[in-house]
Amino acid sequence: MTDRYYALTIALEKDIREDDCEHLINAIKMLRGVLNVTPKVVSPDTWMAEQRAYSSLQQKIYKVLADK
Secondary structure (H helix, E strand, O other), rough: OOOOOOOOOOOOOOOOOHHHHHHHHHHHHHHOOOOOOOOOOOOOHHHHHHHHHHHHHHHHHHHHHHHO
């Protein structure tokens, strides 16, 4: 027996302006089986999460380089 999916989440490589993303949204809507596409607006929480992840990565890289 195989699992069944009810949704797929697509993460964009970088933030894209609303008007630039319109064609991408329309293309995804044309795929067979797609019921709807709901874009998510960037929020301060998103920015904060990115900054924390970036800072964590910087610290790990620094630690690796400093140990040598």
